Amino acid sequence: MSVQKIQTEVRKFALQNAVLFNGKANEKAVTGKVIAALKKDGVTPAEILPVVSQVVAQINSMSAADQRAELATLAPELLKKEKKEKDFSLPPLPLAEKGNVITRFPPEPNGYLHIGHAKAAIIDYEYARLYDGTFILRFDDTNPENALLEFYDAQIQDLRWLGIEWDLEYHTSDHLQTHYKLAEQLIRQKDAYICNCTPEAIKDGRFHAKSCACRNENTGSVGLDLWKQMLASPEINYIVRLRGEMDSDNTAMRDPTLFRVITATHPLTSDNYHVWPTYDFAGAVEDSISGVTHPFRTKEYELRDPVYFHILNLLQLRTPHLMEFSRLSIEGMPVSKRKIKPLIEQGLVSGFDDVRLPTLRGLKRRGLVPEAIKQFVFQQGFSKVESVVDFSLVESVNRKFLDPRVKRYYFVPDPVRLVVADAPKKTVKLPLHPDAAMGNRTLHTASIFYIPRQDMQKMKVGDVFRLKGLYNVKITNIDETIQGSYAGEEIIQESAKIQWTTDETMPLKILVPGLLFKGETFNPESLREMQGYAEKAVARLPAGEIIQFERVGFVRLEKQNNDTVAIFTHK
Numbered sequence: 053m054s055v056q057k058i059q060t061e062v063r064k065f066a067l068q069n070a071v072l073f074n075g076k077a078n079e080k081a082v083t084g085k086v087i088a089a090l091k092k093d094g095v096t097p098a099e100i101l102p103v104v105s106q107v108v109a110q111i112n113s114m115s116a117a118d119q120r121a122e123l124a125t126l127a128p129e130l131l132k133k134e135k136k137e138k139d140f141s142l143p144p145l146p147l148a149e150k151g152n153v154i155t156r157f158p159p160e161p162n163g164y165l166h167i168g169h170a171k172a173a174i175i176d177y178e179y180a181r182l183y184d185g186t187f188i189l190r191f192d193d194t195n196p197e198n199a200l201l202e203f204y205d206a207q208i209q210d211l212r213w214l215g216i217e218w219d220l221e222y223h224t225s226d227h228l229q230t231h232y233k234l235a236e237q238l239i240r241q242k243d244a245y246i247c248n249c250t251p252e253a254i255k256d257g258r259f260h261a262k263s264c265a266c267r268n269e270n271t272g273s274v275g276l277d278l279w280k281q282m283l284a285s286p287e288i289n290y291i292v293r294l295r296g297e298m299d300s301d302n303t304a305m306r307d308p309t310l311f312r313v314i315t316a317t318h319p320l321t322s323d324n325y326h327v328w329p330t331y332d333f334a335g336a337v338e339d340s341i342s343g344v345t346h347p348f349r350t351k352e353y354e355l356r357d358p359v360y361f362h363i364l365n366l367l368q369l370r371t372p373h374l375m376e377f378s379r380l381s382i383e384g385m386p387v388s389k390r391k392i393k394p395l396i397e398q399g400l401v402s403g404f405d406d407v408r409l410p411t412l413r414g415l416k417r418r419g420l421v422p423e424a425i426k427q428f429v430f431q432q433g434f435s436k437v438e439s440v441v442d443f444s445l446v447e448s449v450n451r452k453f454l455d456p457r458v459k460r461y462y463f464v465p466d467p468v469r470l471v472v473a474d475a476p477k478k479t480v481k482l483p484l485h486p487d488a489a490m491g492n493r494t495l496h497t498a499s500i501f502y503i504p505r506q507d508m509q510k511m512k513v514g515d516v517f518r519l520k521g522l523y524n525v526k527i528t529n530i531d532e533t534i535q536g537s538y539a540g541e542e543i544i545q546e547s548a549k550i551q552w553t554t555d556e557t558m559p560l561k562i563l564v565p566g567l568l569f570k571g572e573t574f575n576p577e578s579l580r581e582m583q584g585y586a587e588k589a590v591a592r593l594p595a596g597e598i599i600q601f602e603r604v605g606f607v608r609l610e611k612q613n614n615d616t617v618a619i620f621t622h623k
């Protein structure tokens with residue numbers, strides 16, 4: 053076998069090993085593989101060993117994307133053998149049978165979905181799929197003060213963007229008549245009562261574990277009378293309370309509210325109803341009557357679980373297998389509608405799709421892809437342990453998806469002008485990606501260039517650097533403009549390789565989102581701007597495209613008032 057053939061074999065296995073192990077091939081491992089593979093051709097270890105160390109060193113100096121791309125061309129069959137991602141599969145559900153699992157995702161249509169909702173929706177959806185079950189999208193729209201038509205639509209769009217599909221969709225507000233019947237049943241059974249105490253008195257009673265007179269008086273037939281009055285007139289501002297345990301250590305059990313009067317117009321039922329069930333009642337009843345077998349809630353509801361079961365037991369309704377997972381929290385980011393809303397109202401962010409927000413719309417504008425969000429959720433796991441994670445974890449998953457598939461261009465931040473007096477006129481084709489299949493772009497160069505100021509600050513007259521993909525330049529004078537001379541084409545290993553544009557450029561602003569909060573305080577510098585020149589070719593890309601600016605990072609292009617701007621995704 054020729055030396056060249058051996059080299060190619062070594063290269064294949066070294067690339068494969070590097071791709072499997074974070075970009076660093078291991079000499080010993082590669083040697084073993086090559087010896088085994090070439091044994092049948094009579095190649096001896098002595099012929100292999102000297103080749104390996106040289107090839108491994110060279111491959112380890114390549115970027116991960118370049119290694120992967122070369123392996124894809126050289127030996128695609130080895131790429132397929134790639135070590136499986138760590139197994140982040142769902143743990144089995146208790147008491148679950150294939151075909152009989154029903155889950156649901158129950159958003160309140162009172163805002164835009166964020167990455168925390170994505171976690172919940174993905175878990176619900178994936179469990180239904182795992183067990184060939186049914187997945188329900190249920191809008192928990194029982195507070196007409198907060199529900200808006202635009203939010204139902206937006207939540208549907210955002211779930212679709214995530215790649216989630218549901219078998220059934222309905223609104224809790226569709227079932228109010230059923231809820232009323234069940235309320236009557238509880239009052240008739242003397243398991244619920246009408247309370248007309250003042251809100252202060254009710255709060256006080258709960259605090260001191262003391263019941264009020266309503267508990268025994270306004271139930272049974274008297275209670276039913278009052279209930280009818282409530283239903284008849286929005287002026288009768290009473291509440292329905294469960295007869296729980298007023299002296300329970302768990303304050304959630306101290307006769308929680310089941311129904312209250314809310315007179316706001318509802319986006320779907322208009323002014324037809326003014327008595328609305330609370331989350332405690334509606335959540336439990338809906339899970340049960342819609343056949344949900346495994347409802348998930350975030351851990352903060354744990355203390356309310358006894359209320360959930362108590363209501364269903366009193367109504368003799370089926371009790372689902374209630375499950376919990378931890379709420380997703382991200383350092384410096386508000387992963388909660390309740391925290392996002394005031395930021396919008398106070399004008400601290402531009403809207404629900406502000407690029408600093410963890411809303412699905414904000415993340416999409418920023419260049420996060422749905423596959424990455426899903427993989428991130430799986431990586432976090434499904435435990436109940438509460439933790440605050442760093443957004444860089446989301447970024448690193450996203451990078452893995454973008455790196456092999458987005459085009460690369462040059463961007464020159466804070467540009468300085470470079471004049472290469474004796475520059476040869478050239479037409480160069482530069483690859484859009486190490487994966488050659490992604491094609492090239494063509495640039496015409498003459499004597500004027502722009503290069504990053506930061507790179508120039510490290511240089512002095514006499515230094516030679518390379519305009520990446522073009523040729524070498526020797527610096528002859530440094531002033532407001534840099535003067536240089538043509539210094540040949542041969543690649544000089546140790547010289548800097550610098551991204552550039554010609555004078556055919558596209559001035560471009562990159563918006564760089566940062567963390568909205570430092571500790572608990574709002575960070576006024578959370579949105580920075582980077583100005584510079586992109587290659588002209590970038591101007592022809594459609595809005596919405598995600599690209600990589602070499603050495604700068606990934607960005608997503610967007611149109612703002614007819615101008616193209618870029619949103620910085622991550623390094």
Ligand code: ATP
Pocket residue numbers: 158159160161167168169171172173348349350378379380381387388389390391
């Ligand atoms: P928010 O504080 O964002 O208003 P919420 O719980 O009131 O949260 P809902 O629309 O009622 O919002 O939530 C729908 C589902 O999404 C619920 O099952 C809820 O537990 C889950 N969820 C909401 N926020 C998170 C989060 N940060 N992490 C995980 N799950 C979440």
Ligand code: MG
Pocket residue numbers: 160
């Ligand atoms: Mg809620």
